[in-house]
């Protein structure tokens with residue numbers, strides 16, 4: 001199995017802006033270093049550059065548009081995200097959905113820019129479909145559990161198992177993450193036991209009183 005990957009999406013929570021993003025990055029860097037685990041952050045765009053400069057950890061954009069460099073205004077271009085210091089990007093998060101055609105274009109552009117790619121999906125069928133694009137990771141997140149505090153690992157283990165199966169039947173090499181309501185080491189362990197390569201989470205860390213303590217718990221059963 002690949003090294004487990006814990007990717008923390010800071011979304012647009014104020015608790016994940018600026019100095020707060022840096023504090024979470026500092027904890028993530030330390031805990032990843034002490035354990036055999038990758039921990040990455042997906043901050044807001046304005047925090048990509050500072051995190052990349054000051055910390056040694058994967059930094060993901062939360063979205064890129066299916067738009068190439070040139071005469072476009074107000075778009076997020078994969079090459080620009082890479083130039084700002086991002087090492088990867090989420091594509092098609094449930095809170096930033098794209099059409100299937102745009103998922104394919106955004107993914108192709110992210111790859112061409114040299115970004116690691118995580119395509120987010122909402123069910124088994126879209127997970128299987130996304131596997132045809134050969135991203136580095138597919139992250140299955142049932143939308144109804146996102147931000148609910150109810151863990152996908154407990155509430156819907158079947159969707160995880162069936163998504164892993166669907167993805168692997170299309171492309172053996174594509175790794176799978178799961179997310180929605182993940183907040184403890186137990187959730188992470190269950191996700192790994194169900195065949196995934198890690199988790200994508202947000203509120204459990206970002207909104208915690210002590211994000212470092214949550215991070216330590218997340219890696220405690222790997």
Ligand SMILES: O=C(CO)COP(=O)(O)O
Pocket residue numbers: 009093141145146147148149179180181182200201202203204
């Ligand atoms: O959307 C998510 C991560 O991208 C999951 O969010 P929560 O961890 O807050 O449920």
